[in-house]
Amino acid sequence: MPLSEKDLEYLKTNQSAAMITLGADGRPKVARVAVTLVDGKLWSSGTADRARTKRLRRDPHCTVFVFDSGWSWLTLETTVRLLEGTDAVDLSLRLFRTMQERPSGDLTWFGQDYDEQSFRKLMVDEGRLVYEFDVERTYGMH
Numbered sequence: 001m002p003l004s005e006k007d008l009e010y011l012k013t014n015q016s017a018a019m020i021t022l023g024a025d026g027r028p029k030v031a032r033v034a035v036t037l038v039d040g041k042l043w044s045s046g047t048a049d050r051a052r053t054k055r056l057r058r059d060p061h062c063t064v065f066v067f068d069s070g071w072s073w074l075t076l077e078t079t080v081r082l083l084e085g086t087d088a089v090d091l092s093l094r095l096f097r098t099m100q101e102r103p104s105g106d107l108t109w110f111g112q113d114y115d116e117q118s119f120r121k122l123m124v125d126e127g128r129l130v131y132e133f134d135v136e137r138t139y140g141m142h
Contacts, residue, residue: 001135003040010074010142011037011066015099019044019131020063021055028063029055035066036099041132042076043095048084048127056080056131064133066140074140076133084129091130092123 003011017035020028031052035044042064046053056062064076083091093116096107106113109122122128 007138014066014068016067018065021052022059038098044131045095046129046131048129072142074142076135077137078133078135081132082129083132088129089120089123092128095130
């Protein structure tokens with residue numbers, strides 16, 4: 001489902017989100033994440049060993065709740081594609097350059113700046129991958 005202009009505008013200015021996946025027992029499991037639009041697709045970052053990644057391998061359905069500092073919000077019902085493998089480092093670099101609005105130069109990671117080579121090494125060492133959300137339905141007050 002293509003996102004509406006209203007949804008796209010909201011996502012361009014709000015990166016705070018909660019990612020809700022389903023546990024093996026069917027209970028929702030929530031994790032706070034950051035999201036951003038990369039070429040019109042909603043992306044977030046994770047690692048191969050995260051619990052939510054393991055849950056998504058079992059069941060790729062996920063709800064993303066995006067919010068601002070006030071009362072507006074947007075919910076996206078999605079199916080997640082895990083972007084991993086040899087492209088994961090390049091994709092992670094692209095994601096964080098977009099998120100941090102730094103098309104070149106250093107990137108910040110946990111309060112410290114890293115040059116591109118050091119940042120790439122961090123992404124490999126952490127087993128980073130990208131969550132790509134295929135949006136099936138949206139609703140909210142935004």
